[in-house]
Amino acid sequence: MTKADIVIIGGGITGTMIARALSKYDLRTVLVEKENDIADGATMANSAIVHVGYDPEDGTLKGLLNVRGARLYDTILDEMNCRYLTTGAFIAACGEEEEKHLDVLTDRADRRGIPYRILSGDEARKEEPNLSEDVTKVIDFHTTKVIYPWEVALKAAKVAVNNGVQILLGHEVTDIEKMNGKYAVHAGDEIIEASCVINAAGIMADRIASFVEEPWFTMRPRRGEYFVLDKDVHLVQHIIFPVPSEEKGKGVLAVPTVYGNTLIGPNSDYIDDREDNGTSYYGLDYVRKNMAKTLRNVPFNRSIRTFAGIRPASTSSDFIIEESKTSEGFINVASIESPGLASSPAIAEYVIGNFVSKHFDLKEKEGYDMTLPKDIVLSDMTEEERNVLIRERPEYGRIVCRCEQISEGEILDALKGPLGATTVKGVKKRCRPGMGRCQGGFCEPLVMEILSRELDKDPLDIELDGKGSYILERSNR
Numbered sequence: 001m002t003k004a005d006i007v008i009i010g011g012g013i014t015g016t017m018i019a020r021a022l023s024k025y026d027l028r029t030v031l032v033e034k035e036n037d038i039a040d041g042a043t044m045a046n047s048a049i050v051h052v053g054y055d056p057e058d059g060t061l062k063g064l065l066n067v068r069g070a071r072l073y074d075t076i077l078d079e080m081n082c083r084y085l086t087t088g089a090f091i092a093a094c095g096e097e098e099e100k101h102l103d104v105l106t107d108r109a110d111r112r113g114i115p116y117r118i119l120s121g122d123e124a125r126k127e128e129p130n131l132s133e134d135v136t137k138v139i140d141f142h143t144t145k146v147i148y149p150w151e152v153a154l155k156a157a158k159v160a161v162n163n164g165v166q167i168l169l170g171h172e173v174t175d176i177e178k179m180n181g182k183y184a185v186h187a188g189d190e191i192i193e194a195s196c197v198i199n200a201a202g203i204m205a206d207r208i209a210s211f212v213e214e215p216w217f218t219m220r221p222r223r224g225e226y227f228v229l230d231k232d233v234h235l236v237q238h239i240i241f242p243v244p245s246e247e248k249g250k251g252v253l254a255v256p257t258v259y260g261n262t263l264i265g266p267n268s269d270y271i272d273d274r275e276d277n278g279t280s281y282y283g284l285d286y287v288r289k290n291m292a293k294t295l296r297n298v299p300f301n302r303s304i305r306t307f308a309g310i311r312p313a314s315t316s317s318d319f320i321i322e323e324s325k326t327s328e329g330f331i332n333v334a335s336i337e338s339p340g341l342a343s344s345p346a347i348a349e350y351v352i353g354n355f356v357s358k359h360f361d362l363k364e365k366e367g368y369d370m371t372l373p374k375d376i377v378l379s380d381m382t383e384e385e386r387n388v389l390i391r392e393r394p395e396y397g398r399i400v401c402r403c404e405q406i407s408e409g410e411i412l413d414a415l416k417g418p419l420g421a422t423t424v425k426g427v428k429k430r431c432r433p434g435m436g437r438c439q440g441g442f443c444e445p446l447v448m449e450i451l452s453r454e455l456d457k458d459p460l461d462i463e464l465d466g467k468g469s470y471i472l473e474r475s476n477r
């Protein structure tokens with residue numbers, strides 16, 4: 001049995017941000033994640049926007065934590081050397097009725113200290129020529145950012161590990177026993193004893209909670225599907241939103257990504273299967289038709305991929321962040337749907353300030369470090385810088401992914417350290433081979449060979465992503 005003070009269940013953005021924030025204290029913290037890697041749930045597939053906080057209603061945790069989270073990101077992204085774009089967000093109204101709703105948003109923004117600009121339809125079209133002629137007025141929340149969610153979650157986890165947090169990947173929590181005021185968390189082949197458990201299990205949060213009590217909430221998976229447009233489609237510079245509605249939430253967006261692609265989506269459909277992240281004809285058709293409301297000339301024939309994410313929504317319309325009334329030390333951090341990504345640093349702060357601090361005397365440990373060095377990214381360098389690097393380390397001169405110009409050196413970097421990649425998708429998440437136009441058609445076999453060589457594993461044992469997702473069936477040697 002492993003002894004800990006705190007067990008965090010779930011390695012998405014919520015769990016990793018909590019682990020990062022807890023890592024500066026003198027506590028034994030263990031994070032358990034059922035998948036082979038960090039950020040395989042909702043954190044992997046979303047719109048990647050750090051919303052600034054004008055959308056959630058007053059008096060909600062979403063409102064409170066979104067505004068605070070967006071502000072905390074300003075520091076955290078720089079501390080961890082994460083990539084981001086400050087794109088701004090155009091909320092585009094078509095006609096008088098929708099314009100009235102913009103007043104609700106600006107009123108909230110004024111009260112929350114969120115800056116914005118107001119543009120007429122024509123002024124907005126000067127900046128975004130593909131905006132529909134039907135758009136009559138735009139609010140630009142110009143401090144809105146786009147991030148790379150996988151990177152942020154991975155780096156938060158790395159900071160946590162560097163400061164002493166233990167992370168167990170591939171460990172599914174299957175039971176939690178209460179014993180003498182403590183919890184025994186059964187996770188794969190480990191049993192971890194702790195006095196505090198933080199349930200950050202995303203769409204599975206009600207099942208985790210049911211191990212200790214009958215939860216008052218039920219998770220209700222809501223899927224969102226997207227098109228990814230090729231990098232040479234320069235459609236928009238700002239995120240383009242329609243005016244939000246109660247029925248369909250934030251609506252169908254166009255989002256310029258940090259690596260130069262454009263995301264178009266999502267729809268918002270309740271589904272029965274919590275793990276069904278496949279795309280559907282109807283979902284994508286909805287996206288296609290609804291994008292036309294605010295944008296024209298969207299070249300869907302330049303789509304290089306479609307994907308879907310599942311919102312960890314529940315029977316509650318707000319985030320559920322509370323300590324159980326019947327099980328002391330058991331903290332639910334559930335129903336973290338949008339703006340969960342944007343709120344996550346503030347969720348961590350809230351959990352620690354309101355609940356963890358009641359159970360532990362929080363003393364900062366000596367020498368903790370919340371920073372990470374910059375990754376080597378060949379495509380960000382000048383030719384001169386590349387030449388210097390390649391002369392010293394020739395592995396950076398061997399290009400593996402031709403679409404995204406990713407070198408063997410960058411892939412080797414992605415395998416290093418305690419949270420190094422162990423799967424093909426893990427490599428893709430960390431340094432992006434396979435993200436380009438050919439979607440891994442050329443580089444995936446090479447990445448597999450590098451993994452096999454560096455991890456000293458038979459190629460037959462290399463997984464694409466989740467447990468058992470082997471790529472090869474048998475050797476033909």
Ligand SMILES: Cc1cc2nc3c(=O)[nH]c(=O)nc-3n(C[C@H](O)[C@H](O)[C@H](O)COP(=O)(O)OP(=O)(O)OC[C@H]3O[C@@H](n4cnc5c(N)ncnc54)[C@H](O)[C@@H]3O)c2cc1C
Nearest residue numbers: 010012013014034041042043047049173202224340341342
């Ligand atoms: C389509 C879509 C668009 C979105 N767009 C945005 C946006 O632009 N901006 C924004 O702020 N938010 C957005 N969100 C919301 C955001 O993605 C989520 O709020 C956030 O990712 C939730 O993170 P999480 O860590 O709580 O959940 P997850 O990322 O789902 O992590 C939960 C983790 O728990 C693990 N787990 C589950 N069961 C167990 C178990 N038994 N044992 C161990 N581990 C377990 C899972 O494997 C998973 O890794 C969007 C979401 C979707 C789906």
